[in-house]
Amino acid sequence: MFFRCKSCLLPNTKPDLHFEGDTCLACKYQKYHEEEIDWGERRKEFDELVSQMKRSDDTYDCLIAVSGGKDSTYQVYLATQVAGLKPLLVAFEPSRPTDVGRHNLKVMTNAFNCDLIQLQKSSTYRKLARAGFDLVGDHEWPNHVGIFCWPVRMALTMGISTIFYGEAGGYIGLGRWEKIQSEKELTREHIEQYVGMNGLRLSDILETDDSIQKKDVLPYIYPSEEELKKLNITAYNLGHFFPWDTQENIKLIKKYGWRPAPERTEMDFGNWESIDCGFMPMHQYFKFIKYGYSRATDHASYELRHNRMSKKQAIEYIRTYDWPLPTRYFEEFLEFLDIDEEYFFKTVDRFANPLLFETDANGNFVHMWDGNLLLKDAWYDSFDF
Numbered sequence: 001m002f003f004r005c006k007s008c009l010l011p012n013t014k015p016d017l018h019f020e021g022d023t024c025l026a027c028k029y030q031k032y033h034e035e036e037i038d039w040g041e042r043r044k045e046f047d048e049l050v051s052q053m054k055r056s057d058d059t060y061d062c063l064i065a066v067s068g069g070k071d072s073t074y075q076v077y078l079a080t081q082v083a084g085l086k087p088l089l090v091a092f093e094p095s096r097p098t099d100v101g102r103h104n105l106k107v108m109t110n111a112f113n114c115d116l117i118q119l120q121k122s123s124t125y126r127k128l129a130r131a132g133f134d135l136v137g138d139h140e141w142p143n144h145v146g147i148f149c150w151p152v153r154m155a156l157t158m159g160i161s162t163i164f165y166g167e168a169g170g171y172i173g174l175g176r177w178e179k180i181q182s183e184k185e186l187t188r189e190h191i192e193q194y195v196g197m198n199g200l201r202l203s204d205i206l207e208t209d210d211s212i213q214k215k216d217v218l219p220y221i222y223p224s225e226e227e228l229k230k231l232n233i234t235a236y237n238l239g240h241f242f243p244w245d246t247q248e249n250i251k252l253i254k255k256y257g258w259r260p261a262p263e264r265t266e267m268d269f270g271n272w273e274s275i276d277c278g279f280m281p282m283h284q285y286f287k288f289i290k291y292g293y294s295r296a297t298d299h300a301s302y303e304l305r306h307n308r309m310s311k312k313q314a315i316e317y318i319r320t321y322d323w324p325l326p327t328r329y330f331e332e333f334l335e336f337l338d339i340d341e342e343y344f345f346k347t348v349d350r351f352a353n354p355l356l357f358e359t360d361a362n363g364n365f366v367h368m369w370d371g372n373l374l375l376k377d378a379w380y381d382s383f384d385f
Contacts, residue, residue, distance in 0.1 A: 008301040013291040026173030046241035060088040065151040068105030071166035091118040094277035101276025107257035137351035150219040167239035266326040268295040281326035296322040
């Protein structure tokens with residue numbers, strides 16, 4: 001049964017989103033975030049952590065995994081301008097870099113006087129992206145794994161014991177209440193369960209593709225517990241210590257030269273999320289065909305929870321932008337994965353949710369003239385409360 005949170009419109013199909021009656025835990029966390037957290041105490045906790053982190057030797061104080069996006073830019077602002085730390089920035093090159101993404105990454109390093117190391121992908125990345133597309137319907141699988149594994153490996157290499165990430169999972173209701181309420185550190189368990197593994201392991205791919213060797217996939221392997229204990233490496237969510245509001249953060253980082261995309265991002269009504277990668281809308285499209293929601297829902301829900309949007313406007317945005325197939329980089333995407341349109345749409349049909357999309361008398365999914373799947377009434381009816 002497909003239904004939505006009556007308060008913020010997130011659907012029950014969202015992985016790891018839990019409900020209490022008609023309300024999702026993202027809504028519950030928003031109230032907890034605004035009314036119950038003692039941010040003064042959290043700040044004291046952060047200041048104590050910082051005092052322990054500052055190094056008097058020639059090593060960076062901390063490491064921050066960055067993309068040039070809104071969240072990583074705000075993380076670097078907090079670390080440098082608020083905490084007075086000297087971080088090393090580590091970036092994992094996106095699948096299809098964009099001009100605005102490159103601009104924001106460059107501006108970040110200059111505005112906050114930080115050194116940056118970027119992993120530029122080898123040919124192995126395309127093989128992993130194709131495997132992710134074929135096996136779990138997500139070409140961004142190696143990116144999601146890499147952005148959380150490679151920074152930890154770099155921390156080990158550079159002798160840095162503290163890593164900072166951004167907002168905590170509670171902001172989008174990721175996980176059970178007792179977990180998201182106390183989420184401060186980002187652990188191996190969290191990454192494997194919530195972030196990017198999707199049931200696909202590197203060992204599975206290595207067994208099926210003899211051309212990929214273990215040394216080819218080092219950026220995608222999370223270090224062992226024994227390695228982590230050598231430096232007592234710990235990764236923290238800055239959203240545990242500071243109130244997190246996307247729109248307020250954007251206002252601030254624009255003062256340092258950060259830019260949104262010059263046009264609306266496909267699968268969204270805005271132009272501020274995942275703008276460093278031209279292929280990210282395709283990831284959102286496959287999210288939609290699996291679960292019935294994409295980035296437009298994510299952002300409309302977020303704005304509803306912050307009382308910055310009416311439910312009528314949110315529904316209009318979702319019904320307009322949440323489902324159409326991205327076309328801006330479509331041909332380039334096919335070339336990237338070395339597939340043709342027929343293969344692409346066969347893959348779409350393999351991962352489409354039969355509870356949400358119409359099928360013909362033979363059980364085949366119905367595609368409209370533009371290639372989009374035909375939604376069932378259940379999806380539209382989910383907005384009726």
